[in-house]
Amino acid sequence: MVGIVGPNGAGKTTILTVINGLGRLLHGEATVLGYRMQAGRRGRDFRLGNAARRMRTRIGFVPQGQNVDPRLPVNVREAVMIGRYGQMGLGRRPKREDWQLVDELIELVGMTPLAGRPFGHLSGGEQQRTAIARALAQEPEILLLDEPTASLDWRSRQDVLELMYSIHRARGLTTLLVSHDPRETFHLCDRVVLMRQGLVFAGGSPEVVLSDANIQEVYGISPLCCHAPGHVHNHEHEEEADRLRLI
Known part of the structure; x- marks a missing residue:
């Protein structure tokens, strides 16, 4: 389970639209489920082809x-x-x-x-x-979640997060979760990608990526206390209740 976090306008949702075959690349290339998407191919738009339609049947998408x-x-x-x-x-x-x-x-x-x-x-x-x-x-084969808890009250947020985590664990389903709240991804995800201004600022384990220094640098505010100093989660053996608790 991979979390994609960052402030508004960082490019989080754009990544999901590309992975889902709905976004057009302006530069570079991307490969999803063996399908190769490239920018600048004359007269061809991957989004409109049969390959994109076949790819999308293998990707589940939950919008905001x-x-x-x-x-x-x-x-x-x-x-x-x-x-x-x-x-x-x-x-x-x-x-x-x-x-x-x-x-x-x-x-x-x-x-x-x-x-x-x-x-x-x-x-x-x-x-x-x-x-x-x-x-x-x-x-x-892949489940994309675009800020699925946005606009929900606290209880509903907790319920949806617990549901997503239990489905991911039970089915072994590759899951990408976009969130504006680093705390959600810290307690749920195995890996986190932190974005800023359309670029990947950091990627790796939640404990490393969501450090106080990185949060301060990307969000421009005091750290949100995702974890206590010196405390490291064991993502393989910790209790689910601990992983799902939002601080």
């Missing part, structure tokens, strides 16, 4: 707050099924096994009691849980 019109006539179960269409293909109707997978994922994210509720009538935390289930319905 959903901001859905409550009049939208789609319930939780139907919203999660949207994630299956990349695997089924356009124009094909869901089969029994598709609905069975959807129901299993709804149960996984704790939304079974609300499976028939209109998506637009859900709370922010409930919408994010549904969005996570929808992304998992693609059966992805």
Whole structure:
């Protein structure tokens, strides 16, 4: 699980759009799941090709707050099924096994009691849980999370973070988490990338990257006390409760 952190405008979301085959490179190249994207190729846009579409079927994406019109006539179960269409293909109707997978994922994210509720009538935390289930319905190899706790209250943030971590651990799913809050990634992620002004400022273990000096340099404010001086987390053996606690 890799965290991508930095202040607003640092380029965090831009990285996710490139990985998801939705962003166009201006310089250099990137390789994702064996697909090579290059900048400056005359007359060709990777985003519009069949390779990009195939790549996106292998990547689950959870955007920031959903901001859905409550009049939208789609319930939780139907919203999660949207994630299956990349695997089924356009124009094909869901089969029994598709609905069975959807129901299993709804149960996984704790939304079974609300499976028939209109998506637009859900709370922010409930919408994010549904969005996570929808992304998992693609059966992805990579899960991208773009500030999934933005605009959520503290309790909902905790619930969503715990859910993401448990899914990552249980499924061994490569997960990239974008966050503006270094504390979230410190307690959840195995590795962290700290960005500033479109560039990678530091990358590595949370204990090293999210040092007081780096936080001060990148955010321009006093350190946020991600960890106590001299304290190092053991990411392999520590208790989950300790990893998920936000200071």
